[in-house]
Amino acid sequence: MNAEIIAVGSELLLGQITNTNAKFLSQQLAEIGINVYYHTVVGDNKERLIHAIREAESRADLLIFTGGLGPTKDDLTKETISTHIGRPLVYDQAALESIENYFAKTRITMTPNNRKQALVMEKSVVLPNDYGMAPGMLVKKNKHAYILLPGPPREMQPMFTSYARPELLNILEKVEKIESRVLRFFGIGESTLETELEDLLIAQQNPTLAPLAGDGEVTLRITAKHESEAAALQMIQQAEEEVLRRVGEYFYGYNDTTLARELAVHLKKHNSSIAAAESLTGGLFQSELTDVPGASSFFSGGIVCYSNEAKKELVKVKEETLARYGAVSAECAAELAENVRRLLGAEFGISFTGAAGPEPLEGHPPGTVWIGLSRKGKETETFKLSLSGSRAGVRKRAVKYGCHYLLAELSQKT
Amino acid sequence: MNAEIIAVGSELLLGQITNTNAKFLSQQLAEIGINVYYHTVVGDNKERLIHAIREAESRADLLIFTGGLGPTKDDLTKETISTHIGRPLVYDQAALESIENYFAKTRITMTPNNRKQALVMEKSVVLPNDYGMAPGMLVKKNKHAYILLPGPPREMQPMFTSYARPELLNILEKVEKIESRVLRFFGIGESTLETELEDLLIAQQNPTLAPLAGDGEVTLRITAKHESEAAALQMIQQAEEEVLRRVGEYFYGYNDTTLARELAVHLKKHNSSIAAAESLTGGLFQSELTDVPGASSFFSGGIVCYSNEAKKELVKVKEETLARYGAVSAECAAELAENVRRLLGAEFGISFTGAAGPEPLEGHPPGTVWIGLSRKGKETETFKLSLSGSRAGVRKRAVKYGCHYLLAELSQKT
Numbered sequence: 001m002n003a004e005i006i007a008v009g010s011e012l013l014l015g016q017i018t019n020t021n022a023k024f025l026s027q028q029l030a031e032i033g034i035n036v037y038y039h040t041v042v043g044d045n046k047e048r049l050i051h052a053i054r055e056a057e058s059r060a061d062l063l064i065f066t067g068g069l070g071p072t073k074d075d076l077t078k079e080t081i082s083t084h085i086g087r088p089l090v091y092d093q094a095a096l097e098s099i100e101n102y103f104a105k106t107r108i109t110m111t112p113n114n115r116k117q118a119l120v121m122e123k124s125v126v127l128p129n130d131y132g133m134a135p136g137m138l139v140k141k142n143k144h145a146y147i148l149l150p151g152p153p154r155e156m157q158p159m160f161t162s163y164a165r166p167e168l169l170n171i172l173e174k175v176e177k178i179e180s181r182v183l184r185f186f187g188i189g190e191s192t193l194e195t196e197l198e199d200l201l202i203a204q205q206n207p208t209l210a211p212l213a214g215d216g217e218v219t220l221r222i223t224a225k226h227e228s229e230a231a232a233l234q235m236i237q238q239a240e241e242e243v244l245r246r247v248g249e250y251f252y253g254y255n256d257t258t259l260a261r262e263l264a265v266h267l268k269k270h271n272s273s274i275a276a277a278e279s280l281t282g283g284l285f286q287s288e289l290t291d292v293p294g295a296s297s298f299f300s301g302g303i304v305c306y307s308n309e310a311k312k313e314l315v316k317v318k319e320e321t322l323a324r325y326g327a328v329s330a331e332c333a334a335e336l337a338e339n340v341r342r343l344l345g346a347e348f349g350i351s352f353t354g355a356a357g358p359e360p361l362e363g364h365p366p367g368t369v370w371i372g373l374s375r376k377g378k379e380t381e382t383f384k385l386s387l388s389g390s391r392a393g394v395r396k397r398a399v400k401y402g403c404h405y406l407l408a409e410l411s412q413k414t
Numbered sequence: 415m416n417a418e419i420i421a422v423g424s425e426l427l428l429g430q431i432t433n434t435n436a437k438f439l440s441q442q443l444a445e446i447g448i449n450v451y452y453h454t455v456v457g458d459n460k461e462r463l464i465h466a467i468r469e470a471e472s473r474a475d476l477l478i479f480t481g482g483l484g485p486t487k488d489d490l491t492k493e494t495i496s497t498h499i500g501r502p503l504v505y506d507q508a509a510l511e512s513i514e515n516y517f518a519k520t521r522i523t524m525t526p527n528n529r530k531q532a533l534v535m536e537k538s539v540v541l542p543n544d545y546g547m548a549p550g551m552l553v554k555k556n557k558h559a560y561i562l563l564p565g566p567p568r569e570m571q572p573m574f575t576s577y578a579r580p581e582l583l584n585i586l587e588k589v590e591k592i593e594s595r596v597l598r599f600f601g602i603g604e605s606t607l608e609t610e611l612e613d614l615l616i617a618q619q620n621p622t623l624a625p626l627a628g629d630g631e632v633t634l635r636i637t638a639k640h641e642s643e644a645a646a647l648q649m650i651q652q653a654e655e656e657v658l659r660r661v662g663e664y665f666y667g668y669n670d671t672t673l674a675r676e677l678a679v680h681l682k683k684h685n686s687s688i689a690a691a692e693s694l695t696g697g698l699f700q701s702e703l704t705d706v707p708g709a710s711s712f713f714s715g716g717i718v719c720y721s722n723e724a725k726k727e728l729v730k731v732k733e734e735t736l737a738r739y740g741a742v743s744a745e746c747a748a749e750l751a752e753n754v755r756r757l758l759g760a761e762f763g764i765s766f767t768g769a770a771g772p773e774p775l776e777g778h779p780p781g782t783v784w785i786g787l788s789r790k791g792k793e794t795e796t797f798k799l800s801l802s803g804s805r806a807g808v809r810k811r812a813v814k815y816g817c818h819y820l821l822a823e824l825s826q827k828t
Contacts (some may be wrong), residue, residue: 003774007453009610010624011434011624011635012437012440012453013440013450013451013452013453014440014441014444014624014635014637015436015437015440015441015442015443015444015593016432016438016596016626016627016635017437017628018432018434018436018437019432019433019436019437019453020432021435022426022429022432022433022455023426023430023431023432024429025429026426026427026428027428027429027430028429029429030428030429032797036427037456037457037462037722038454038455038456038462038466039421039426039427039433039453039454039455040454040455041436041453041454042451042453043451045451048451048452048564051473052452056468061464070604070605070627071540071604071605071608071624072604072605072608072615073615073616074624087469102802105802106800106802107800108603108606108796111603111606111608111609112603113605113608113609114605131802131803131804131807152627152628154803154804154807172416201492210425210430212430212431217565221430222815223428270650276718278697279703281704282697282700282701282703282704282709283692283696283697283698283699283701283716283718284697284701285697285702286696286697286720287695287696287697287698287701287719287809289696290697290718290720291696291805291806291809293771293772293773293805295696296720296721297689297719299720300720300721300723300724301717301718301719301720301721301723301728302697302718303715303716303717303718303725303728304690304697304700304715304716304717304718306700306704306705306710306713306714306715307710307713307714307715308711309714309715310714310715310758311715314715314717314757339559341454341591343728344724357707358707359707365822366577391705391707392705395701395705400485402770403462414634
């Protein structure tokens with residue numbers, strides 16, 4: 001079976017948004033052994049959409065559409081396909097109720113055009129939308145299957161994995177399984193990783209190894225094909241062991257995890273606890289940590305001490321420390337980490353102070369970062385970083401380094 | 415003139431990377447008045463690439479290719495187009511020298527396949543690569559123009575803006591300027607906005623109005639075409655005035671701004687100051703506010719009070735309040751906002767408390783949010799929200815609502 005992914009939306013052709021849906025769906029389809037030979041993007045225009053559908057029908061068995069299911073006039077995916085394949089639209093009672101409930105709950109008045117979202121093609125499998133109003137659908141006609149998904153990724157992604165993917169697995173007659181696993185690394189550059197794995201990267205056929213750098217991290221996707229899922233997984237396992245034998249010290253987790261998420265897992269596992277005092281990062285570390293469900297088991301709270309007054313009054317940094325060393329200093333980072341740990345009665349205290357940019361701070365160039373790490377019963381450590389990039393980039397990478405140091409410290413307990 | 419953007423690379427069809435090049439080029443082309451009706455992605459496969467080229471030639475004047483110009487065997491864009499349009503490849507001396515210099519400089523041994531990158535089509539305009547080795551090219555044949563660009567964005571983007579764009583402006587017989595402006599709205603749904611603007615949306619031709627929903631916000635892109643830039647801007651201005659006359663109360667800013675950024679601008683303008691106590695949002699509000707350069711002029715710090723102990727000890731919420739009303743309550747939100755405002759000596763205090771999910775909290779379903787808003791000399795207000803979506807989505811939208819309420823309050827000062 002091979003598929004074509006068709007994104008519908010003039011905003012894509014105007015460069016207003018990026019087609020991230022095609023990437024997500026391609027990954028998902030590869031995992032279940034469906035080949036993707038083309039992506040197409042077409043605007044909110046009926047004639048051009050029909051042209052794209054005909055073209056895709058000539059070369060693919062499965063057509064997956066994203067976008068154009070909403071309530072407004074330029075949302076025309078469903079109507080166009082309905083006409084094209086001759087399947088009239090009918091109201092889906094469950095979808096209609098779910099839309100009415102949504103408006104009742106949010107207390108927004110429901111305008112009539114919202115009912116349009118509950119229209120589905122006759123004899124289609126309705127795909128519920130758990131994060132929005134417009135349902136998706138899967139419909140088969142002659143030799144083709146058509147899947148219609150909403151445009152917003154936070155609606156489309158769960159709809160695909162929860163509802164469309166199981167339907168597809170039912171349709172597939174024979175599956176050559178494509179399994180893949182992403183290994184995530186922090187603290188190593190892409191070119192160093194490539195050098196360490198050079199012979200493996202040159203010799204690769206099945207499994208394949210694909211390194212990718214981004215956001216200060218490097219990932220390695222290992223992909224194996226085999227008729228047997230177990231055999232494919234075994235091939236991945238072997239490749240992974242060889243990779244980790246060489247660069248395992250930089251490895252921190254699999255697939256879509258993040259450093260903050262791994263830190264949360266390890267803090268829970270160790271029945272540990274943490275508090276934070278953030279100047280440079282302004283709450284970003286604590287925000288990422290509490291994005292993990294169940295964070296309350298290891299995190300009680302912390303301080304955002306942006307000004308020197310806040311550092312003194314809320315975290316009791318000594319006046320003398322600030323006067324003598326400044327806020328961008330090992331001494332200030334150490335006091336912040338230690339004091340916030342005591343203040344919240346936690347096992348760990350971490351602090352972030354520095355110059356995020358674009359202007360220098362206290363004579364330190366943008367990207368100068370001090371991280372303090374205090375652990376009950378141990379001497380407080382400090383780490384200095386010189387990061388490049390934008391203000392937002394410096395802050396994000398500082399948080400990643402903080403998680404990285406904490407993970408290293410936690411691993412010493414086991 | 416209309417264009418089609420064709421990205422070549424199997425890594426795109428496997429979902430390993432996102433086609434950000436199409437977004438960049440679409441924006442660039444819109445700016446110089448070239449319509450884009452389709453994006454296509456095709457793999458490193460000669461037959462399928464030829465199929466995509468033929469299809470694009472049937473519907474576009476200008477074909478822009480990204481990717482497939484590198485040294486390896488699967489880089490076949492140049493070779494395929496050369497055969498297809500019958501323009502043989504010849505060595506470009508300048509490109510060859512630049513490649514040899516690159517290897518000499520990095521002291522890496524130059525493998526023979528790298529010479530391949532210096533091949534260009536006869537009678538083409540060579541586009542230098544200032545950030546990599548493979549040059550691009552522009553070639554005209556019959557009624558079509560073909561532009562070949564490298565795949566990596568950091569090579570492609572400067573090549574397009576420095577070399578391809580000026581060539582395109584030369585080719586264009588008459589330049590019709592396309593200007594556009596995005597208006598951002600919060601607190602109004604896409605369907606309500608459309609209902610308010612229905613007659614404008616139906617009548618639209620030039621300028622066009624395109625509403626788009628995402629992340630709890632709605633944007634409206636106004637796009638006008640005219641030979642004179644000033645006239646196009648004037649058309650946008652008129653459309654904007656009519657739009658704002660109807661839904662101006664929900665408007666908060668232009669183009670790529672955010673609610674947090676607008677809040678920062680207004681806090682600065684009013685010489686005001688703010689402090690925050692965050693439970694539900696765990697530091698996200700403060701993190702977004704301090705992502706704006708110069709935040710120290712209106713923000714000194716705040717508290718992340720995730721546990722009830724932290725609410726009591728760090729923000730002095732009364733034991734009785736928590737016992738009687740719980741943490742997810744108007745009473746708790748009000749005390750948090752008022753107390754943190756006093757603690758930091760700020761004009762405004764804001765608080766976020768609630769159930770982010772996935773589990774209910776104190777019997778309240780996920781998405782239940784209380785926001786407290788305290789202003790010096792005024793009675794503290796509280797707002798209740800019932801949000802749907804993921805944990806991360808609830809937290810993000812709660813922060814947006816907080817900014818929205820503060821912006822409304824600040825606008826009352828003027």
